Structures are given as C-alpha cells and as structure tokens.
Amino acid sequence: MATKQPPEPPAEGAASPANGGLSEADVVAMHSDPRFLLLKQRLYRFIFPMSLAFMVWYLLYVLMSAFARDLMSTPVLGQFNLALVFGVLQFVTTFGIAILYSSYSRKNLxxxxxxxxxxxxEKAADE
Known part of the structure; x- marks a missing residue:
C-alpha cells in the first residue's frame, strides 16, 4: 500500500498558496510597510494598557482576598460580601474588555x- 507523500514546499522565494500566492520575501517585506506598522501600533495601543489594567485589577482582588480578609468579608447586601462583589466584577470586567476590544477593532484595526x-x-495580482 502506497503512502501519501506531503506536497513539496515551494522553492525559496517562490509564491506559496499558504501565503495567498505571495512569495515569502513579499510577506516579510510587508512587515516593514508603514500600513502594517500602523496596524501593529494600533493593536498594541489597546492590548498593552488594557492587559496591564486588568492584571492590576485581578492581582488587587487576589491580594485583598489573601491579606484583607476582614475587609473582603464585609457584608454589602444581605449574604453578599465584598469578596463576592469583586469576584463578579472580574467577570463583568472581562466581558467589558471584550466588548471594548470589539468596538476598538471595528473602528481602528x-x-x-x-x-x-x-x-x-495587489502585490499577488501583479506577480
């Protein structure tokens, strides 16, 4: 029984179907294109501050749960204490960030x- 051989990779510098018909050199060259750099800049402008803010918020929750137990056990509404409210707000924050990212992405990315x-x-069509 013959085994199926994987397709040969394209020759160095040749167009590849995986790259939409572009050569590897074309794809690498796009990494220094001002349009691509702008895209990366806009992405990083959102993800780094948002990730940092969320990590600080999450670590505050963890540290307060570990070291400020009296404060976190403070009743807020009936059986609900501050720790539970903070925990639920972690989920709210996660969904809020996802919604913000979706909106930011639609407008900027x-x-x-x-x-x-x-x-x-256009580059692929020219070749």
Whole structure:
C-alpha cells in the first residue's frame, strides 16, 4: 500500500498558496510597510494598557482576598460580601474588555487590516 507523500514546499522565494500566492520575501517585506506598522501600533495601543489594567485589577482582588480578609468579608447586601462583589466584577470586567476590544477593532484595526490585505492582494495580482 502506497503512502501519501506531503506536497513539496515551494522553492525559496517562490509564491506559496499558504501565503495567498505571495512569495515569502513579499510577506516579510510587508512587515516593514508603514500600513502594517500602523496596524501593529494600533493593536498594541489597546492590548498593552488594557492587559496591564486588568492584571492590576485581578492581582488587587487576589491580594485583598489573601491579606484583607476582614475587609473582603464585609457584608454589602444581605449574604453578599465584598469578596463576592469583586469576584463578579472580574467577570463583568472581562466581558467589558471584550466588548471594548470589539468596538476598538471595528473602528481602528479592521480598516488598517483591510489596507494591508489589499496591498498584499495587489502585490499577488501583479506577480
């Protein structure tokens, strides 16, 4: 029984179907394109501060649960204490960040990504 051989990788510098018909050199060259750099800058402008803020918020919750037990056990509403409220707010924060990212992406990242994609498609069509 013959075994199926994987397809040969394209020759160095040749167009690859995995890259949308672009050569590896074209894809690497796009990494220094101002449109791609703008896309990366916009992405990082959102993810780094948001990630840092969420990590600080999460660590505050963990540290207060470990070292401020009296404060965290303070009743807020009936059987609900401050620790439970903080825990629920962790989920609310997570969903809030996801919604903010979706909105930010739609306004700032998607148009820039479309520009980069269009440039790459034009480059592939020229070859």
């Amino acid at each position: 998607d148009p820039a990504a479309a520009d980069v994609r269009k440039a790459l498609e």
